[in-house]
Amino acid sequence: MLNLKGLLNRVLDVTLILAGAALAYQLRFGDSAPAGTAAIVASTTAFSMALSLAVFHAFRVYSDQATKPLGSVLGQIEFVWLMTQLCGLLVTFCIHRTDLVSRLWFGYWTLITAAALALSRLTARIILGRMRHAKSSPRSVAIVAASEHCDLLIRRMEASRESGFHAVMTLDPHASHQLRNAAISRHASIPAFVQHVRTGNVRELWLAMPLSEQPLITSLVKEFRNDLINIRFFPDVSSLSLFDGGVIDMIGMPAINLVASPLSPLALANKDMFDRVFAAIALLVLSPLMIVIALAVKLSSPGPVLFTQRRKGADGQVFRIFKFRSMSMHAHEGVLKQATRNDPRVTRVGAFLRRTSLDELPQFINVLIGDMSVVGPRPHAIEHDAFYQTVVDDYIHRYRIKPGITGWAQINGFRGETDRVEKMQGRVDHDLYYLRNWSFALDMRIVAATVLKGLKHGNAY
16 A cells, blocks of 8 residues: 555655756756757656656565665665666667667766665665654663674664664673773673663663573573563574574564575565566677677587586576587597686687687576576586585585576686685685675676676686
């Protein structure tokens, strides 16, 4: 049900899109626009405004904005706006009208509106934060946790000052001494901590301990049960969880992810939609280059233009990956061998394609049909999967999401031959970092780095 707040948010966003288009028009054309340009700009802008209402709603841009982290809100609005523009661009491709739209104006418009949408969210968050802070006095918090987890909670608290929480004391029952003169009193003695909580006007007691500390948790809850103190439990599952260990809602009950995909179904759906639109545009733009490469491969040596191989995708599902063939045809001898430097199997054309990663371009077809993603862990040959899964820690978790054409490991130098287990471990560690820290902004950073420096690399041969 659309309420007044939701209606105002939509009106503001549409107004910013319109204002961004008008400002971009002035920057690009001024008072010397060619005849008919204003009408084209107006129709393109109107289409984008209407499309944004549908796309923003589909991606739940207006849901729970106040409770989401600011970075998540900004990343989401930038991602969805770019998706809107990509969808509009794809439509103009399909109806063969891209020549009528000024590319420079379209670029100015996209950037100006992206900045305006982000600024509107930032301004709203600052104003709401100050309003909340003015309405509520700071609430003093006592934290019971091991030192590292306790420091994490304090950093989160300091980063969310608008919440009104302020740490005044901590208890680490396994510490060897206490610091009473520090900015935050750090206790090692339970009786002294209990007394300080009662005399220090503490309003919140946060228990952030592992489940193995249940006796201490129970005793503290009993100790303060009859005090007017809010007692909250923040389970420390850092020793158990592979990813973030966040709390989610499952069938109406809270659950903690210990070993599960760190991307929510909504995030996966958003990523999939972006991938398919990006792949469709990439194939349209790159089709002349791909035709030239196909002819070069065909003329350079006997054999098919495309090379296909079985790889594992999301959840271990097997698919066939497409590449431009870069090697001469040879008999398979039972053991799959990775390409090495100066490999005699690689053709002249193939060597160039491999150095520049142009042999990977047909994988946009894999992305379009849903087997791969633009950004993600690179898929390995199934024979290599079977080996590395037994010798590399957490190798299997690379397949929590779709494999990608490029990835965080590749732009950080982990590409090419993995002749040592340490190289593969480094690649997997970077893949898991990507999974733990995924965002649309990180994907865009990886795509940009791939274009700027990833097309040629010393390890690619």
